[in-house]
Amino acid sequence: MRITVIGCGYVGLVTGTCLAELGHHITCVDTNAARIEALKKSVSPIYEPGLEELLETNINAGRIHFTTNVAEAMQGASAVFLAVGTPQSEDGSANLTYLNAAAAEVARNAKGFLTIITKSTVPVGTGDALEALVARENPGVEFAVISNPEFLREGAAIQDFMQPDRVVIGLENDRARSVMTAIYAPMGDIPLLFTRRRNSELIKYAANAFLAMKVAFINEMADLCEAVNGDVAEVAQGMGLDPRIGNRFLQAGPGYGGSCFPKDTAALAASASKAGSPMQLVEATIASNEARKANVATKVAEALGGSLVGKRIAILGLAFKAGTDDMREAPALSIIPALEARGAKIAAFDPKAFEQARPLLTETEFSKDVQSALHGADAALILTEWPEFRTLGPSDFKSTMRQPLVFDFRHTFSVESFAAAGVSLYSVGRGHDEDEQERPDVLPFPSLESEVKAKLAKSKLKIHSA
Numbered sequence: 001m002r003i004t005v006i007g008c009g010y011v012g013l014v015t016g017t018c019l020a021e022l023g024h025h026i027t028c029v030d031t032n033a034a035r036i037e038a039l040k041k042s043v044s045p046i047y048e049p050g051l052e053e054l055l056e057t058n059i060n061a062g063r064i065h066f067t068t069n070v071a072e073a074m075q076g077a078s079a080v081f082l083a084v085g086t087p088q089s090e091d092g093s094a095n096l097t098y099l100n101a102a103a104a105e106v107a108r109n110a111k112g113f114l115t116i117i118t119k120s121t122v123p124v125g126t127g128d129a130l131e132a133l134v135a136r137e138n139p140g141v142e143f144a145v146i147s148n149p150e151f152l153r154e155g156a157a158i159q160d161f162m163q164p165d166r167v168v169i170g171l172e173n174d175r176a177r178s179v180m181t182a183i184y185a186p187m188g189d190i191p192l193l194f195t196r197r198r199n200s201e202l203i204k205y206a207a208n209a210f211l212a213m214k215v216a217f218i219n220e221m222a223d224l225c226e227a228v229n230g231d232v233a234e235v236a237q238g239m240g241l242d243p244r245i246g247n248r249f250l251q252a253g254p255g256y257g258g259s260c261f262p263k264d265t266a267a268l269a270a271s272a273s274k275a276g277s278p279m280q281l282v283e284a285t286i287a288s289n290e291a292r293k294a295n296v297a298t299k300v301a302e303a304l305g306g307s308l309v310g311k312r313i314a315i316l317g318l319a320f321k322a323g324t325d326d327m328r329e330a331p332a333l334s335i336i337p338a339l340e341a342r343g344a345k346i347a348a349f350d351p352k353a354f355e356q357a358r359p360l361l362t363e364t365e366f367s368k369d370v371q372s373a374l375h376g377a378d379a380a381l382i383l384t385e386w387p388e389f390r391t392l393g394p395s396d397f398k399s400t401m402r403q404p405l406v407f408d409f410r411h412t413f414s415v416e417s418f419a420a421a422g423v424s425l426y427s428v429g430r431g432h433d434e435d436e437q438e439r440p441d442v443l444p445f446p447s448l449e450s451e452v453k454a455k456l457a458k459s460k461l462k463i464h465s466a
């Protein structure tokens with residue numbers, strides 16, 4: 001089938017490339033001319049494992065093309081995917097400016113019967129509004145507006161697209177049903193869920209908000225574990241063995257980020273309020289996540305004796321999660337400025353997100369590798385779960401830092417081995433014995449000044465040390 005994809009970002013590019021791999025003939029459009037020129041040379045504007053290779057294969061096979069011209073891209077196409085951004089507006093709602101502009105241009109170029117498929121995440125009722133917009137722009141044209149939300153995760157996007165848990169298709173009549181079935185047919189036996197268009201729009205937000213709530217919940221459990229000497233990893237394991245709960249998205253961390261959870265929870269809360277049916281759990285999830293990120297600087301300051309003035313802090317990991325260079329709503333973008341505002345000097349390292357992060361963190365020093373970031377640091381924070389950080393041992397911190405104090409927000413290291421090697425480790429959601437804190441011979445931070453030790457002994461922060 002000939003298909004046009006509007007928008008060459010994470011979703012549009014993965015959709016276009018994967019559909020080409022499935023044998024469809026794809027033309028991708030973007031308003032960003034530099035992006036299109038790079039794509040014509042098989043250069044992906046984003047880091048996504050496996051994407052560039054798949055892109056090159058399909059360009060060479062002649063199954064995927066790139067242009068800035070919508071009219072040219074729509075020649076002979078029977079379906080158009082809208083995959084442009086729907087960012088957060090001031091009031092939390094989804095900004096549909098890009099979507100409406102793209103839909104209007106598609107409408108003006110529509111000929112014959114056209115299936116217009118919204119892949120972008122859009123509030124309930126957007127399909128109805130798009131239907132009216134297309135009819136207004138091109139009276140008489142025959143078309144169907146379908147909701148087909150995308151559930152891919154960055155870092156695992158190709159696999160998620162090619163082997164989906166489900167493909168949700170929201171439609172108001174059966175005219176485009178066969179088109180949608182034909183698009184996904186080469187994937188074989190995958191669960192296609194046909195539903196009303198507004199249910200489909202709601203499913204996308206409900207899924208993201210529920211997952212965000214799960215993460216916020218386990219993060220609050222992590223705080224409780226720290227306060228009462230529990231271990232959140234073991235609590236999560238025990239919870240997750242219940243199939244009604246499931247073991248995924250129960251990893252405590254520095255707070256969720258990314259291009260979806262923050263904006264989609266805000267948009268769902270805004271839609272719900274507007275509909276007169278506010279969602280208190282979603283609102284609480286947003287507040288809990290914001291508080292969590294803000295609390296990190298306080299935790300670090302507390303461990304360093306109260307003040308961060310003149311302290312050097314290494315940040316390992318900037319991207320909102322491993323496997324991507326995406327910096328949108330990354331916890332590092334709240335945590336680093338908060339540490340800097342308290343007088344800390346930051347040296348940051350990320351294996352992939354360096355280029356994206358640099359313009360967003362103008363006060364921050366960027367290090368070329370882990371060792372340069374750690375050099376002379378008073379504390380190190382692990383914010384992203386990059387696999388390469390797991391290869392670091394206590395000696396990597398001990399030999400380069402001014403004092404070996406590590407805040408592990410991603411359960412990268414073993415509490416026991418770090419404590420045994422004399423490296424003080426805060427491991428998110430892992431408390432330790434109150435008695436240990438009281439006994440002067442096991443006070444934390446063997447290498448810290450006595451004044452800091454005394455303050456820490458009084459603090460509630462649980463730091464493991466030899």
Ligand code: NAD
Pocket residue numbers: 006007008009010011012029030031032035083084085086098099101102119120121122150151152153154259260
């Ligand atoms: P993105 O910002 O990475 O890409 C959007 C692209 O659309 C940009 O390249 C931009 O130049 C282009 N664009 C904007 N207006 C255009 C127009 N009128 N014509 C042609 N191109 C235009 O966005 P993204 O992360 O791919 O997200 C796209 C949509 O998919 C959003 O609604 C998002 O919520 C949703 N989504 C994203 C993810 C994800 O992991 N990123 C996952 C699921 C759903």
Ligand code: UDX
Pocket residue numbers: 150151152153154155208211215248249250251252253254255256257258259260261320321
């Ligand atoms: C998310 C949804 O998972 C995906 O279905 C949707 O299409 C787009 O939004 P993504 O933003 O790529 O995907 O990342 P995801 O893996 O969901 O993680 C989101 C955030 O939650 C990250 O900051 C991650 O670090 C955090 N997270 C996730 C945790 O802190 N703990 C977990 O157990 C899982």
